[in-house]
Amino acid sequence: MNAPLRRLAMIVTAMFTALMVAATWVQFVDAGRLRDDPRNSRTLYEKLGRERGAITTADGTVIAQSEKVDDRYQYQRKYPKGDLYSAVTGTFSVTTGASGLEAAEDKYLSGTSDRYFFRRVSDLLTGTQPSGAVVETTLRDSVQQAAADGLGNQQGAVVALDPKTGAVLALYSSPGWDPNALASHDRSAAAQARAALEAEDSEPLVSKATRQSYPPGSTFKLITTAAALESGDYTADSLLDGPAELTLPQTSRTLANDDDRPCGTDGKTSLADALRVSCNTAYASLGMTLGQDVLREQAEKFGFNAGFDIPIGVAASTFPTGLDGAQLARSAIGQDSVTATPMQMAMVAAAIANGGVVMQPNLVRTVRGRDLEVLDAPSPDERGRAVSRQTAASLTAMMEGVVESGTGRRAQIPGVSVAGKTGTAQTVAGAAPHAWFTAFAPADDPKVAVAVLVENGGNAAQEASGGSVAAPIAKSVIQAALAAPSSGSAG
Template identity: 45%
Template sequence: MTKEMRRLSIVMLFMFLSLFVATSWIQVVAADDLAQADGNTRSLLDSYEIQRGSIIVDGMPIASSVPSDDEYQYQREYVDSPMWSNITGFFNPALQSSTGIENALNGDLSGTGASAFLAEIERIVSGQPQRGFSVELTPDADAQRAAYEAFGDKQGAAVAIEPSTGRILAMYSTPGYDANELAVHSAAEAEQRYNELDALKPNPLVNNATADVNPPGSTFKVLVAAAAYATGEWTPESTLPNPARYALPGSNNQVRNAWGGTCGSGDTVTIAEAIKLSCNIPMAELAVELGSETIFAMAEKFGFNQDFTTPLPVAVSSYPQGLDDAQTALSGFGQGQVTATALQVAMISAGLANDGLIMKPRLVDAVIGNDLSTVREYPDEEFGRAVDADVANDVTAAMVASVADGAAQGARIDGVEVAGKTGTAEMGGSNPYTLWFTGFAPADDPQIAVAVVVEDGGGMGQSGSGDTLAAPIAKKIIEAVLNK
């Protein structure tokens, strides 16, 4: 064989192997992703002929399919939809559209995913009609209802997490919508209603719990304190200067505490006291002492600047790298360029509650087959360790003091030690504040960590606070879980 023939043979062999690997990858590894891709209309159309599985919470369906007398055979129905719509999303064959869990787990719900392969063979053999699998979610229905009722007509979101597992116990976004209005089989009617909702400000179709970012305000102080303690150079009793005004480094702009005075009566104040009373100036000073890179590293350990799903997509919370001293000072009390979702702020509290170990937040417990067998379980997964247990305990002590007799007394619960931190974030100029609370309970044996964000000032402009508006909502959610 000539040299040229050998080279040609090698090239042909390489091309054959490449084709074999590519086709194997498509048919085996990537088959499910490709089948459920938005552009794959064949799988989508096939799924309309199948009775979709239910979406289940606490053993009861919050979304299910019933027979229909039109071309699509089944009509999707949602129970208490405004309370659950940000989680379930909607499914509409007439629009060839789906969102939320209906979209994220379409392969299971429609019976067209890789997990349904054996069930499809059994169906063909038995002659039974194909049905999708049901999906069992993690939320606690009482906690979700508590959030729904406590928010009333306020705008914002709440997320509650079981610290030891990462299971999401509540995820509520308001304003919400009725998914039944978007599941109708009249394409014109559904599209009209979708466009009406999409044009509203704020947009009910946006999940404020995972897709909306805001300055976290003073809730971010607990992360800054954790970053300080983790260096080993600072403790809760370390002191900082206590002026009534603080000029941002390299700027004529000044920072004040919310009440305009000093943080207590002394010339200096401890970090623990600054957390308890929610003082801006000492936390700005501390942030500059630590430097932006130290805070950046801690923020990333808690989940900032990272992309993940629950399986719903989550907007990236941001702590930018390379902030100057003025912006670093602002970040010390959750202002400036730092932004976070409600889920991210809940993860901070959940990590502190779990001795510094953050579990990956998840909304799904299991996929259930038509014979009630478990097709797939979703295990608890570690997101990562943010801090050591002693650091978490030190931050927790200040948060407990804040609820007991500090700036977060709106979250107090008789007979329960609650750890918490409020936040009141300025949105620029005369815009209403964004109001926060985050915390967990019981402080010595945490069962629930929660974050509540009330947007647009809760209808009170700049006169509301995290303690008066966000903390009472969190209290109701915590009580719903602890009183079961």
């Protein structure tokens, strides 16, 4: 064979080899990614061509279900509660695929989980129409409704947790959005609905409970207090300097208390009283004394600086590095570059309520197949210990003081001891502050921990504070949680 033919043979061989490698890659190595791509219409037709499993609350309220329809998709996804649970369910869309719990639990809802293998074989042999599993969440409908009613037309979020198990009792983001509009089989209408939502300044498609983080303001003082108590150098009775204003290090700027007055007699206040009245200057000084490494380590023990799934994704809350003195002082009171999701601040309260142990938040109670067999039932999962049991007890007593005679009075519930902390977080210049409240109850035997965020003061605008705006919402959510009938262990 002459040289040109040899070269041609080599090129043809190389081309065939490349073709075989590409075909093998597509059919085997990359098959899973291509199958799960939301733009893959064949996969979408296959999933919509079977009855997708329902999503329910722990008390049996259906929040997502499939209905038989006479079109090429065969089943239409419906959301009976509309925007009330949109931050939880997400949607199952013919245009953009799945989001929220619809995406996180898709393998069960669509019936494609490996646990369905023998069921799929049986359905094939018997001619039975395949269907997905029912995902029962840990949510309580009455608690979720209380969160929505409390926020009303205000933008913000509410998260309620079972401190002992991490079960999510409520997860609400306002404004919500209608998943039915995006689940429409009319691709043009669904695309227009999504474009309209994406154009809104309030960003309803972004869950304010789990995906958006904010300066936590004075609710972060719980973490600064925890760090002080854990150091062994402070108790609830330790005296701190609480002047009317504090000059920040290496600057000419000052940090003042909300009422522009000193805290305590002669500008001296106990740690417990500093938390009760939310004394900024005392906590700024305390944070600088403790140091940024101590504060960051304490924040991370509560869950900061790490994202996680519940199984929907929760964005990481942040405590930054490389702070100068002024930044550290402001960070100790939850300002500057410190950010937190409402889920994270609910976890802080829940950990204190749980004797210092942080539980992994979880939205899924059980997954059940067509014959009600349990396919999955997540067990309560400890993330780690944030503080000692003794520190948790001290924090609880101090938080009770906040509600009994401090900034959180509007969260008081007759006959129920409530432990809480207010927060009024400054944002950009000229904007109204965010109003926060995080709490748990009953303080002596906690059943629920809650975090409330009202963006930019809600209807109160510049006059807002965590105590006046967010605390009453938390009160109503706690009352609903304590009144809700138990449906067994919700892990």
